[in-house]
Amino acid sequence: EIVLTQSPATLSLSPGESATLSCRANQSVVIYLAWFQQKPGQAPRLLIYDASNRATGIPDRFSGSGSGTDFTLTISSLEPEDFAVYYCQQRKHWPLTFGGGTKVEIK
């Protein structure tokens, strides 16, 4: 199965700062990578699909890039509501797999 490794595990930042989250796959997933945001007590919410496409209703401060094995989620200027856990997920091969998550916390 495809293993996704996210880094860092925790990111401590202040509102207004930029966040850069990484997701690395152990084999190519081409562009078939998504990013999700999850807040406590809520279901995951799709942010980015196919590496760089924002899902419906997602603000443009969220952007995704990458292909093959290395992907990045960037949040250009953190808003208070952006502090959450972020997961990457690949759909190139069954089984679908998720990364371990990056927690973006308030510094």
Next chain:
Amino acid sequence: EVQLLESGGGLVQPGQSLRLSCVASGFTFSSDTMNWVRQVPGKGLEWVSAIIGSAIVGSPAETFYADSVKGRFTVSRDNARNTLWLQMKSLRVEDTALYYCARGRTGTNGLLDYWGQGTLVTVSP
């Protein structure tokens, strides 16, 4: 509006069975791949199972499973009732988790664009 509503979770003992349901609305259920994803409280997400959508009445739907549940869990669907199920047998303590159903966007299999709120399964002696 797409809605997914899970039910059927509860407290069971190891070795017992449980069946989860997910009722869908707001989209053409029969055409879309449906998935189960679970999450141990405070931990990460783990994909569990998927059943491919098909517009061909009577044709069996292809299914996929995580190795951790293969042979114990069975996913099925009733397109006439817009319902997805997960039959779980021989439950283990490590199956304890919040179970989400999630839609695979039309035309894809694993682009999980809508999620339910989850149903909690607790397996404890």
